[in-house]
Amino acid sequence: MTKRIHVDRGRCTGIGMCEAVAPNHFEVDDEAEVTLLVEEVTEKDRALIEEAVRACPALALRLEEA
Secondary structure, eight states, X not given: OOEEEXXXXXXXXXXXXXXXXXXXXXXXXXXXXXXXXXXXXXXXXHHHHHHHHHHOTTOOEEXXXX
């Protein structure tokens, strides 16, 4: 079952914990805006992305069914 990363941009504060945990999936720019580099999560990367979701202090990330 495929999962997708969802960013609640209203909650995101651009701290960058997601990028620190999974830099191949997230990028935070100079304006503290997060960009998803990869939206769909493979089984291989699922544990890493779940860790990035848990690391977000603003609770702005979640995994959804694709």
